[in-house]
Amino acid sequence: xxxxxxxxxxxxxxxxxxxxxxxxxxxxxxxxxxxxxxxxxxxxxxxxxxxxxxxxxxxxxxxxxxxxxxxxxxxxxxxxxxxxxxxxxxxxxxxxxxxxxxxxxxxxxxxxxxxxxxxxxxxxxxxxxxxxxxxxxxxxxxxxxxxxxxxxxxxxxxxxxxxxxxxxxxxxxxxxxxxxxxxxxxxxxxxxxxxxxxxxxxxxxxxxxxxxxxxxxxxxxxxxxxxxxxxxxxxxxxxxxxxxxxxxxxxxxxxxxxxxxxxxxxxxxxxxxxxxxxxxxxxxxxxxxxxxxxxxxxxxxxxxxxxxxxxxxxxxxxxxxxxxxxxxxxxxxxxxxxxxxxxxxx
Amino acid sequence: xxxxxxxxxxxxxxxxxxxxxxxxxxxxxxxxxxxxxxxxxxxxxxxxxxxxxxxxxxxxxxxxxxxxxxxxxxxxxxxxxxxxxxxxxxxxxxxxxxxxxxxxxxxxxxxxxxxxxxxxxxxxxxxxxxxxxxxxxxxxxxxxxxxxxxxxxxxxxxxxxxxxxxxxxxxxxxxxxxxxxxxxxxxxxxxxxxxxxxxxxxxxxxxxxxxxxxxxxxxxxxxxxxxxxxxxxxxxxxxxxxxxxxxxxxxxxxxxxxxxxxxxxxxxxxxxxxxxxxxxxxxxxxxxxxxxxxxxxxxxxxxxxxxxxxxxxxxxxxxxxxxxxxxxxxxxxxxxxxxxxxxxxx
Numbered sequence: 255x256x257x258x259x260x261x262x263x264x265x266x267x268x269x270x271x272x273x274x275x276x277x278x279x280x281x282x283x284x285x286x287x288x289x290x291x292x293x294x295x296x297x298x299x300x301x302x303x304x305x306x307x308x309x310x311x312x313x314x315x316x317x318x319x320x321x322x323x324x325x326x327x328x329x330x331x332x333x334x335x336x337x338x339x340x341x342x343x344x345x346x347x348x349x350x351x352x353x354x355x356x357x358x359x360x361x362x363x364x365x366x367x368x369x370x371x372x373x374x375x376x377x378x379x380x381x382x383x384x385x386x387x388x389x390x391x392x393x394x395x396x397x398x399x400x401x402x403x404x405x406x407x408x409x410x411x412x413x414x415x416x417x418x419x420x421x422x423x424x425x426x427x428x429x430x431x432x433x434x435x436x437x438x439x440x441x442x443x444x445x446x447x448x449x450x451x452x453x454x455x456x457x458x459x460x461x462x463x464x465x466x467x468x469x470x471x472x473x474x475x476x477x478x479x480x481x482x483x484x485x486x487x488x489x490x491x492x493x494x495x496x497x498x499x500x501x502x503x504x505x506x507x508x509x510x511x512x513x514x515x516x517x518x519x520x521x522x523x524x525x526x527x528x529x530x531x532x533x534x535x536x537x538x539x540x541x542x543x544x545x546x547x548x549x550x551x552x553x554x555x556x557x558x559x560x561x562x563x564x565x566x567x568x569x570x571x572x573x574x575x576x577x578x579x580x581x582x583x584x585x586x587x588x589x590x591x592x593x594x595x596x597x598x599x600x
Numbered sequence: 601x602x603x604x605x606x607x608x609x610x611x612x613x614x615x616x617x618x619x620x621x622x623x624x625x626x627x628x629x630x631x632x633x634x635x636x637x638x639x640x641x642x643x644x645x646x647x648x649x650x651x652x653x654x655x656x657x658x659x660x661x662x663x664x665x666x667x668x669x670x671x672x673x674x675x676x677x678x679x680x681x682x683x684x685x686x687x688x689x690x691x692x693x694x695x696x697x698x699x700x701x702x703x704x705x706x707x708x709x710x711x712x713x714x715x716x717x718x719x720x721x722x723x724x725x726x727x728x729x730x731x732x733x734x735x736x737x738x739x740x741x742x743x744x745x746x747x748x749x750x751x752x753x754x755x756x757x758x759x760x761x762x763x764x765x766x767x768x769x770x771x772x773x774x775x776x777x778x779x780x781x782x783x784x785x786x787x788x789x790x791x792x793x794x795x796x797x798x799x800x801x802x803x804x805x806x807x808x809x810x811x812x813x814x815x816x817x818x819x820x821x822x823x824x825x826x827x828x829x830x831x832x833x834x835x836x837x838x839x840x841x842x843x844x845x846x847x848x849x850x851x852x853x854x855x856x857x858x859x860x861x862x863x864x865x866x867x868x869x870x871x872x873x874x875x876x877x878x879x880x881x882x883x884x885x886x887x888x889x890x891x892x893x894x895x896x897x898x899x900x901x902x903x904x905x906x907x908x909x910x911x912x913x914x915x916x917x918x919x920x921x922x923x924x925x926x927x928x929x930x931x932x933x934x935x936x937x938x939x940x941x942x943x944x945x946x
Contacts, residue, residue, distance in 0.1 A: 348861060353860060356860035356883055505877070514699060515694060515702060524881050528874045528875060529874060530875075531851070531866075531874065535866070535869070535890040538702065538888075538891065539890070540887070541880075542887070542888070544880065544882060545884065
């Protein structure tokens with residue numbers, strides 16, 4: 255089959271790789287119909303992560319079950335399925351607690367660990383613990399079906415930020431970052447009933463999407479007075495800060511503005527960043543977050559996607575076929591696309 | 601009156617200072633009967649905090665109300681009272697939420713901010729918001745009465761660590777630090793029903809107190825393999841880590857051992873330390889804590905102190921009169937005392 259392979263900084267190629275097949279009785283073979291390119295894929299694309307040539311790429315995908323191992327019970331051939339960005343056995347201590355990202359048998363897609371999600375098919379280990387069937391109402395709607403790829407990562411990740419920061423009806427929320435995850439965090443905060451959602455970013459086009467997603471205010475993240483402005487406009491800081499960047503500046507802004515007794519839900523991968531505890535200690539601000547257990551949230555979020563209450567599809571502003579994946583990476587890297595949909599039928 | 605005054609690194613003196621009096625209608629004048637010396641007092645004593653000669657010292661004290669301003673409603677002359685280590689108005693947004701340490705009119709005792717707690721008396725601003733009356737059952741028992749000074753700071757601080765780390769019946773808890781706060785954290789974890797409480801320290805005498813307070817295991821914090829041992833003996837890490845040191849080593853150990861999905865309750869003042877977020881992000885470990893709102897916890901804890909279920913008095917292993925305060929600092933600094941009780945009647 256054909257799949258996307260990393261060859262070096264800025265060098266992604268579509269090439270022939272071995273056909274995946276069911277190897278374990280708990281496996282499923284999934285033919286991929288839609289995939290996506292993630293902001294976190296840029297870490298290796300830009301050479302910041304120490305990736306090696308030959309690593310497989312992509313961790314966001316949905317598709318159709320083509321085969322299953324003898325022990326698979328919850329999906330069968332022909333089922334449309336959402337594939338979370340981490341596979342998980344569904345039975346260990348952490349899976350039972352809804353923290354499938356810490357599964358003792360789990361792992362993320364790609365590299366040399368497993369098939370990548372940007373390709374024609376993938377062997378899915380622990381199919382019963384990993385896969386979630388697509389609702390019938392979604393399967394019949396091509397636009398919604400394409401958007402289910404957002405349930406594999408960025409929408410649950412934005413939602414995780416909102417859950418971790420304890421966004422509740424009536425609260426004031428600030429979202430740091432206007433990438434796809436930040437925008438999904440805005441949408442999630444609004445969905446959870448926040449009274450005020452302040453989007454913090456610096457791409458006008460993305461902040462426009464934030465407004466469509468329910469942002470009541472926007473603040474320019476390049477403004478050197480951004481922290482003071484945010485403290486001022488919220489009378490001492492937002493109750494909930496959703497951090498969707500992970501760089502030092504985002505974490506520093508989060509700790510500078512959170513309201514005393516409030517919480518920071520952080521989901522931006524903290525690459526090379528550290529947290530200065532002095533203010534969050536002095537003001538009892540909770541820091542909670544991490545790699546989002548998408549598998550845990552998909553059953554809760556899919557009905558809202560199905561009935562249109564949670565429509566993150568505007569973040570998918572570029573569509574390519576499998577051969578267009580390298581072009582998609584370049585567009586994400588150059589910030590000309592917010593997020594790229596890979597439509598395997600295109 | 602006479603009170604303790606900072607004069608420089610290692611130089612604490614008892615000297616004459618102006619008599620405090622009621623200045624505002626919301627003030628009370630408290631004659632101090634018992635005070636204590638805190639591990640955090642060592643920060644200025646050792647010259648790590650930039651304190652100036654003339655700053656007043658001490659923030660843990662209890663006493664008897666001698667006078668009240670016209671607007672004070674909840675205490676009157678003759679009442680025995682516990683004084684939390686931060687005074688607070690009792691009415692602002694944060695006081696109403698139980699986070700009196702972030703009170704918009706509050707502050708800590710000592711320095712140039714307010715009277716210190718190591719002296720004969722103190723003017724207490726916001727008496728209604730700050731003071732808690734001593735239970736009658738305690739007032740009649742001299743030993744328990746002396747131990748109420750622990751309710752002004754270290755016992756609620758240890759308890760805050762346990763609350764922030766979500767210690768619940770049946771959980772496995774590790775406590776980092778065998779100072780008075782760490783020992784109070786062990787006691788609090790045990791009080792809250794933890795199934796297993798692992799005390800981590802390196803002073804045999806203090807670890808003996810930890811065992812009396814309910815520690816089921818002790819681990820030597822100087823063992824270079826301490827983290828691996830803790831992960832091994834808990835099958836992947838304790839659910840709850842109570843960090844009562846604040847130095848880099850304590851925070852690093854906390855983030856290294858907490859169980860995936862677990863929580864770190866941190867109450868050691870983080871002086872010059874930072875938090876590496878990579879593992880706590882990857883494993884969704886919550887970081888929650890800070891300056892403990894003692895005022896919030898005293899009403900909950902005092903009944904358990906009164907009936908003997910919560911007896912932290914063994915941490916008070918040295919007793920001095922007011923003139924012995926300098927000697928008490930030296931003993932705490934030299935680790936020959938865990939915690940010093942200043943008995944003004946002595």
